[in-house]
Amino acid sequence: MKRDVHVVIDETLCTGCGACVDICPHDTLTLADGKATVTGDDSLSCGHCLAVCPTHAITLTGYRPMHLGYQTFETPKGWLSPGAFDVGTLVQLMASRRSCRHYTPDPVPMQVLEDLVKIGTTAPSGTNAQLWNFTLLPDRPSVEGFAEGILSFFKKLNRLARIAPLRGLLKVLGKPELSAYYTDYHDRIEEGIASWETLRWDRLFHGAPAAILVSCARDASCPAEDALLASNQILLAAHAMGLGTCLVGFAVEALSNDKNLRNLAQLPADETVYAVIAIGHPDEPYRRPSVRKPITPRVVNIGRVP
Structure with a gap:
């Protein structure tokens, strides 16, 4: 291109x-x-x-410096050369960010959401295309309206999944996805729908007062990678700002399959949403980083002469 x-x-x-x-x-x-x-x-x-x-x-021309233009904080001048930042502090930040599922009702100021979007664009993108986009749901009513649309999609999906002959036929035709969904998710989703309709218990966004949808144009060279790298920048920056975040995978799935939900979010036809981030002020008493499974990387010596 x-x-x-x-x-x-x-x-x-x-x-x-x-x-x-x-x-x-x-x-x-x-x-x-x-x-x-x-x-x-x-x-x-x-x-x-x-x-x-x-x-x-x-x-x-037409570009802004990545370290300037923020509304809610200032950045130091100059460039951090490799090795000029304390890696221990960086790892502490990354290890301290947790998925937040309890929020206070306090709103997130629009200026903060806009700054988080700008921070997202500090991420690398394939061939520097920068074809990502960000949709803001800036208040709780907007988040609830979006959640209603997601639940509407899953209500329809659950009705289909309960039809045993349909599940069986699709499985015979080499399409086992509906059967797998019924086994793994149907009951959990049904409980979530009932909780919302009877108690207004929000199992999708957990009461978050705002959300950010991260999308990318489909003709970008690396659309998924671009959007997810930008999302991670937002997650880390939000923690540094005193905010909690949670990735909402069910929202991404619904947006991938429901045109009505895409229209509700006013998404252009040529964009795919790769991350939906619930965001707000955390109401959780974390005291220390959590754990990860141990991992041993594969070592492949390609082209080494014995």
Whole structure:
């Protein structure tokens, strides 16, 4: 996919050091008459040239610096070089983030949600396409309305799953998904629907006052990876802000199969939602990080000469 060039070079500031030319992954720049020059007609707009320039001679039109423009906090100036941040503190943050299933009724300010979206876009994306998008459900009524749409989908699915001949026929035809759903999820979903309708007990969003839907255009080179990497940035940043989060997988499944729910969320036809994040102020008494299964990575020595 050919993309426009947004690189602008100020010749009065350029010293001709060639650093931008050497680091450009797309051969967009060359040195001419002792100055960096845009000679290619295609660019990833990755900003490597801007980041490496010692004299601030390079800008990218239509783009904003990743570390600027936040409304609820300020970031230190400058770039953290590899090794310049304490890895122990980083791991402590990652290990301390937990899925939150109890929230206070306090709202999440719109400015905070908008900042979390901007933080999400600090994630890498395949070929720097940045074709992700973020849909905000900014208050509890919006979350409840969305939850109603999800439950409507699962009511229909449960009615189908209870038809034993249909499950059997599909299984014979090599489509065992409905049978597996009936075994693994039907009863749990039925309980959740009853809890919502009789007690208003929210087993989907757990009372969260806001949510973020993370989607990506289907023609992106790595749409799922792009959206999920951005989602993880949001999860970690939310914890640092004092907020709790929880990924709602049932919402993603419903959005993948229900056009009415997609219309309710006003999603464009060319986008797929890969993560739905419940978010709010946590009301949980965690005191320490949890645990993970031990893992031994596979070591593969490819091409090693004995």
